[in-house]
Amino acid sequence: MTRALILGGTSDANTLAAEIARAGVDAIYSYGGRTRAPAGQPLPIRAGGFGGVSGLANYIRQEGITHVVDATHPFAAEMSRNAVTACTETETPLIALERAPWAKAPGDHWIEVADLAAAVAALPETPAHVFLAIGRQHIAPFGEKPQHAYTLRFVDPPEGALPFEAEIIVSRGPFTFEDELELLRSRRIAWIIARNSGGDGARAKIDAARALGLPVIMIARPQLPERLQVESVAEVLAWLGHGACLGA
Numbered sequence: 001m002t003r004a005l006i007l008g009g010t011s012d013a014n015t016l017a018a019e020i021a022r023a024g025v026d027a028i029y030s031y032g033g034r035t036r037a038p039a040g041q042p043l044p045i046r047a048g049g050f051g052g053v054s055g056l057a058n059y060i061r062q063e064g065i066t067h068v069v070d071a072t073h074p075f076a077a078e079m080s081r082n083a084v085t086a087c088t089e090t091e092t093p094l095i096a097l098e099r100a101p102w103a104k105a106p107g108d109h110w111i112e113v114a115d116l117a118a119a120v121a122a123l124p125e126t127p128a129h130v131f132l133a134i135g136r137q138h139i140a141p142f143g144e145k146p147q148h149a150y151t152l153r154f155v156d157p158p159e160g161a162l163p164f165e166a167e168i169i170v171s172r173g174p175f176t177f178e179d180e181l182e183l184l185r186s187r188r189i190a191w192i193i194a195r196n197s198g199g200d201g202a203r204a205k206i207d208a209a210r211a212l213g214l215p216v217i218m219i220a221r222p223q224l225p226e227r228l229q230v231e232s233v234a235e236v237l238a239w240l241g242h243g244a245c246l247g248a
């Protein structure tokens with residue numbers, strides 16, 4: 001009997017959960033628990049960390065999990081690394097559902113950097129309007145360059161003070177090309193900092209930056225251990241042995 005654990009928190013994971021429920025596969029959807037009001041799921045959910053590798057391994061054993069699907073965000077590296085180790089330890093098959101990164105297109109002005117520290121270093125010293133399109137848990141290093149006028153966008157209002165002054169927009173995507181053009185123009189943005197998340201939900205800002213000829217400091221994805229990896233929900237369902245139900 002299949003009993004899948006979906007490590008979620010992304011729109012791809014939500015699509016997968018809907019298809020898994022439709023296919024009648026026994027599965028549990030796990031949230032990291034950072035977002036206050038996660039989207040409802042057609043599957044039983046659990047939320048919050050497992051307690052590292054050992055916590056996840058215990059959970060897999062206790063819940064009789066037969067398959068783990070890592071459908072977390074490409075930058076949720078700690079969870080993904082823990083999943084590889086815990087699945088190896090418990091001999092549980094693991095698959096990662098991970099969308100392809102964005103590829104540079106003609107007209108893009110990307111400065112590609114390896115991590116957050118390199119992104120801070122790539123920003124000029126001269127004060128500028130900067131759209132920091134990254135999660136609030138990653139913004140602290142930009143406090144090193146407080147001369148810039150930062151615009152931040154979060155799903156939830158931040159709790160407590162930010163490490164530097166910034167305009168905060170509270171809004172949940174996806175955002176359209178027009179939304180992003182309006183944001184970039186109205187804030188007179190000169191630099192965009194983004195992570196190469198891939199997918200359609202977050203790419204409008206990249207398209208809008210290209211249209212306006214703005215530079216994007218693009219942070220590359222973290223390196224992860226080797227694992228079985230696919231890009232589509234259909235491939236995950238096939239792996240779970242329920243491919244025929246897709247689109248039925």
Ligand code: NAP
Binds near residue numbers: 009033047048
């Ligand atoms: P992370 O740094 O890789 O994870 C930190 C810790 O949070 C993990 O070690 C784990 O705690 C817990 N955790 C993360 N995802 C979990 C899940 N799906 N179920 C249970 N515990 C989870 O991850 P993150 O970058 O903070 O992201 C947290 C969540 O937000 C992820 O589920 C991710 O898919 C979602 N998300 C992230 C981003 C992003 O930009 N990183 C964007 C959109 C959505 P324990 O070690 O205690 O098990």
